[in-house]
Amino acid sequence: MTDTKTWARVKSPWVLHFNSGACNGCDIEIVALLTPKYDVERFGVKLEPSPRHADVLLVTGCVTQQCAERLKSIYDQMPQPKFVVAIGACACSGGVFEGNYNVVGGVDKVIPVTAYIPGCPPRPEAILDGVVKLLNALNPPKPKKQPKQEKPKEIAKPEVVAQSAQPGS
C-alpha cells in the first residue's frame, strides 16, 4: 500500500502555485514550464487550482505582509503529506527586497520549505531540475527491502537542489 501511494505521488504530483508578492518573473517561468517547449506534464506534474487537492506548493515572491497570512492558510488547507518548493531568490531569502517595510522576506519564515530553487528568476530548466530532484527524494533508490519513508519530516532538511545557470553578462 505504501508503495502504491509513493508511486502515485511520484508519478503525478499535483502542484499549486502561489505568488506571495513576486515580480512575475518566476511566475511566468513556471507557466512557461507547462507550455510545449518544456512540457512538465510529461512527468505527470499538473497545475492544480485548489490547495485541497495539491501535493506540492510552489511559492514565488518575497512574502509581503499581506500575503504571509494567506500563505499560511493555503499551506494549512493542503492535505498531508505536503511539500513546499521556494522558487527564486526572493522566496529563498527575500532577495533584493530584503529589509523593505512591507516584506517578511523568505518563505521559510512563514511555512516549512522542502526545497529551494535560487535564481532571479531560475531558468525553466532549473525549476524542472528542482521538481525532479524533489520527486527522486520522495522515492529514493533502496538497497534493502524496507518500508518507504513518507513523512515530510524525513526530507524536510532544507537543501539547495538546483543551481540556476546564469550565463555571464
Place this chain on the structure above:
Amino acid sequence: MSNNNVNMIDIIKSKFGDKVQIQMGLLGAAAITASNGLHREILKAMIAADGKTGITAITGLDLGATIGVYYHVHTSNVFVTIKTEVPKENPKIQTIVDIHPGAVFHELEVADLLGVVFEGHPTPGHFVLSENWPQGVFPLRKDVKANEVKMVPTPSSEENKNLENSRLVKIIIGPQHPALLEPEKFAVTVDGETVTNVEPRIGYVHRGIEKATETRTYLQDVYLVERICGICNACHAYGFVGAVEKIMKLDVPPRAKYLRVIALELNRLHSHLLTLGHAGLEIGYESVFQYFWRDREPIMDLVELTSGNRVYGSLMTVGGVRRDIKDTDMPKIRSILKDLRGKLPFYRQIYENEPTLKLRMKDVGVLSRDDAIKLSVVGPVARGSGVDIDVRKDDPHEAYGEIPFKEIVYSSGDVWARMNVRMDEVEESINIIDYALDHMPSGPFRIDVPRSVPVGEAIHRLEAPRGELFYYVRSNGTDMPDRVKVRTPTFANIPSFLKSAIGESIADVPANFVSLDPCFSCTDR
C-alpha cells in the same frame, strides 16, 4: 507640437497671471507652482481648453517641513506638472476627483503612503498597505525607517457581512485564485449573473520599492526598479535611467539609442505574445494559449542572446547599455523574427474568424472613448477605445523619432479590439526591430558617468507594453536618489475595468480583466 505647447501654457499664464509661477522645461514642458485650491482651477482650465487632458500621476513627496503634492497632467500634446505643497502637521488638500475621475487611485495611494488628506474624497482604510500596518505611520515620510515599523494585530474583516437580507451576492476573487497569476482581491457583487459592483483591494504585491530606492545608490537602483516587473523589466530600468540621464543632462551615444529600442521592443513582443495566449486560457481556448507560448520561447531566446539572460537582462545602465549586439548575431535575430512574422497571419485568422473566440470577445467589456479619456486610460486599452495615445509618437524617446511605424488604433472598445491592437503591435514591433538592425549607427554603446547625480528633478515617460510608464526622480546631489515615483500602466487601467465590468455577466469578468493585461507587481510596486 511646440506651438500648441506655448498655447496651453499661455492660456494658464493669461488666466492666472501672478498667482502661479511657471518654470519652463522642468518636469515636462513646464512646472507650475500653485497654492492649494488653485490647482483645481488650473486643471479645470486645462480640461476646458483640451478635451484629452488627464492625470498621469500624482507624486507625493516629503520636503522636510511640508509635503509636496505634484500633479502630472497630460493633454493631447503637452505634459506639465502642477506643484502644490501642504504643511506636514495638517496635510489637507482639495480633491480633484470631482473634476477628473481618473485621479481616484492616485489620491488613494498618496493618502495611504504619505498621509495626505484629500478633502472631499473619503479614503477609508488602507489602499496599498497591509491591514496590520499601524495607523498614523506613513512609510514614504523621511522620518519612518523601513525596518523599524511594528505591525499591529489584523482587525477582523467585516466586508462579507453587509449583504444580509439582500438578493445581491458578493463573490470574492483572490488573493489566491486560478484565474489570477498574482495575489490580488476583487469583490464582485452580482445580482443573479449580472455584475453590479466591483471593489478592488490591491497591495498584495506591495514591496515598498519606492522607499527602498532611497537607501540604495543609483547603480543599485537600476537593478532594483528592474525587479518591479518580471515582464516589462527593460522598460522599468529604462524609465529610471532615462530620468537620471535627464537630471545629469547626458547625451547617450546613437548606437545605445538603437540598442535600447531593440531591447524595449523585444520586451513588448514577448509581453504581447504572453497576453494574447493568456487571453485564450481565460476564455477556455487552451490551444491558443499553447500556440502563443510556444512562439514566445524563440523571443525569450532572443532576449537571452542580446542581453545575456532570459528574463532580467539588465541591459540598461546610466549612460547607455551594458552590452552590444554582435554583427554575427544579426542573422539569427532576423531569422527568428522572420519566423514569427510568418506565423502571424494564422493567429490573425484565429482572432478574426474563430466563432467561439469572437463570441467571448466581441462586444464584451466595452469602454467608450469618452470614458477612456475621463479615466486617463493608457496603452492598448486606450488605443482599443479609439484614443490615439502612444508615447513613442507623442513624446518620442530614444530613437523612436527616427523610426517609421504605425500607431495602431481600433474604435470598438471591446476585448476583441484590445487584443487586436496587441496583435497588430506585434507586427509593428518586428518592423521596428528590423529597421533598427538595418540602420544601426556605429560607435560606442555607453559613456562613462560620475556616480553622484547633481541636485534636480526630472520625469521620464515611455511606452511600455501595457501603456505609458512614468518615472519621477528627485536627486539631492548624493549618490542616492531623494525620491523615485513610478506610475505603472496597469495602475492607470484598473479603473476602466471597474467601469466596464458593471452590467455584464460574471462569466465575462475573466476575459474583460485579462484584456487589460493586468500586472499587479507593477501596480503595487
